[in-house]
Amino acid sequence: MASSPSARPRRDAPARTRASLSSAPSRPTSLRLWLRRRRGLLRPAGLGLLGAGALAAAALAVMAADPYGRLAALWDGAAEIAASGGLQVQDVQVEGMYHTAPDLVREALGVRRGDPILGFDPHWAREQLEQIAWVGHAHVERLLPGTIRVRLEERQPFAIWQRDGKFSVIDREGRVVATENVGAFGRLPLIVGLGADRAAAPMVDALRGAAEVQERVHALVRVSERRWNLRLRNGTDVLLPEGQEVAAINRLAELQAKQGLMDRPLVAIDLRLPDKLVLRLPPSPPGPQPAETQKSRSGRG
Template identity: 55%
Template sequence: MARSPARLRAEDRTRLSSDGARPRGAAPQRPSSLRLWLRRQRPMLRPMLFGLAGLGVLGAGAVVVSALDPAGRFSFLAENVAEIAGEAGLTVSEIVVRGQQNTPRELIRAAIGVRLGDPLLAFSPTQAKARLESIAWIESAEVQRHLSGNILVTITERKPFAIWQHQGEFAVVDRDGRVVSADTLDAFGPLPLLVGEGAHRQGAALYDALKQEPDVQRRVQALVFVGERRWNLRLHNGTDVLLPEGHEDVAVKRLAELQRSSALMDRPLAAIDLRLPDRLVVRQQPAPEPVDPRANAQRRSGRG
C-alpha cells in the first residue's frame, strides 16, 4: 500500500537518526585545550607570523638583488633592504673562523669587514672571500652567511716550505714559491735555505731529491741557484757541490754513493764538481800562507 508523503518524511528522519546522526538534544562536543589556547593567542600569533614572513621576503630580496646585479647598479636597494632587516633584528650575532694558524688575526678581521651587531644582509660573503684570498698566507677561503645571524669562515693556509735569501733579504715561501711572511723566520722550525734569483720557485724538486738521501741532506746548509739555470749545494763545512743542469737527482744519488764509499763530503775541499757524468773534479781548499819568522820578530820589536 502506498505511503503518504508525511509518513515518508517521518520514516526518513527516523532512519537517519538510527544510522548515526546525533539525536536531538544531545550535548555538543567541547573543543580541545590546544584549540582553545590557539584561539586565545590568535591576536599575538598573527603579527608574529607576518613579521617572520616579512624577514624572509627581505632576505630573499637582498639575495636576489645581489645575484642579479653583480655590477652594483642597484646596490642602494640592497642597502635599504639590509638596513630595514637590521632594524627588524636581522643582525650579525656570531663570527666563527676555522683553520687559522699562521695568518694574523687582525688581517682576517679586517678582510671579513663586519662586526657583531651589523646588519646581516649588508655583509657580502663573495667580497669577504675575495679579500681573504688576497692575504699571502691564505690559499683558499669559504664564507657562509646564515639567517640565524652566524657567519662561518673556513680558511686553508699555505704551508711554510723554505726560507728564501735574495738580495740580502729573507722571506718564508711555500712550495710554489709564494712569499707568505718576511717576519718571524724562526717560528716555523728548521726550513731549507734557498739562495738566488728564482730559487724560491725551483727549489722544491731539488729538496725532494735531497730527502731521498739523508746522508747528503743533513750536510747541506743551502741550495744556491746559479744563473737561474743550475744548482750548487753549500755544505756546512764550506764546500760547494756543483750539480749538472737538469740532472740534479742523479747527481745527488752519485754524491751519496761517494760519501758512503770515501766520506767525500767530510774532506776539507773547496768544491766537488759533478757536472760531468764520467768525471769527478775536486778542488782543494787553498793552503794557509806560510808565516815569515822575520815579520813576526819585527812586529814584536815594534811593540816593544
C-alpha cells in the same frame, strides 16, 4: 491496422532514458573540487603574487634609473629593516687560521657584531680573504639569523728564500707568504738566488730522498737561473750538473758512504761531469820564511 498499446512504452523507452540522463546533475571534476577546497588560500596567494610583481617592477625601475647606487641603497635599506627585526651579526666563526694574522681576517671581512647580516656579502669577503698572502682558498657562509662562518685553506710554508740579503718564507709554488718573523721557520730549507723560489721544489724533494746529504746541506744556491750548487755546513760547495741534479745527489751519497767525501776539508766538489770527479783543495798555508843572513859591514875608517 492499429498499433498495440503495449508496444509504445518500448519505443518511447530510449527517449525517456536520454531525457533522464540529460536532466541528471553533472558531477564536479577533480580540478573544481581542488579549487573549492583551497578557495580561502587563493586570495592571499594572489595578493602575494601581486606584491612580488610590484616589488620586481620597482626594482627594475630603480635599476633602469641607476643600476648600482640606488639598487645598493634599496638593498641596504632592506638590510637595516631586517636587522631591526633581529637579523644581525652575532657570531663570526673562523676555521683553519694557523699563520694568518687575525687582524687581517677581520679587516677582510669588514663586519662587526650587530651589523645587518643581510648587508654582508660572502662573495666579496671571500675575494678579500684570498688576497691575504697566507690564504690559498677561502669559503664564506652567511647563516641566518646571525652567524658568519669562514673556513680558510692556508698555503703551507715550504722554504726560506734569500735574495739580495732579504729573507722570506715561500710555499711550494714559490709564492711569498711571509716576510716577517722568518726565524720562526728556521727548520725549513734555505734557498738562495734569483729564480730559486720557482725551481726549488724538485731539489728539496731530491734531498729528502738522500738523508746523508740533506743533513750536511746548509743551503741550495741557484746559479745563473740554470743549475744548482749545494753549500755544505762545513763551507764546501758541491757543483751539480744542469738537469741531472738527482743523479748527482745519488752519486754524492754513494761517495759519502764509501769515502766520507763531504766530511773532508775541501773548497769544492765538482760533479758536473758524470764520468769525472774534481776536488778543489784549500790553499796550502804558507811555510816558514828562511831567516836572512845579516852581514856586518865595516864602517868608515
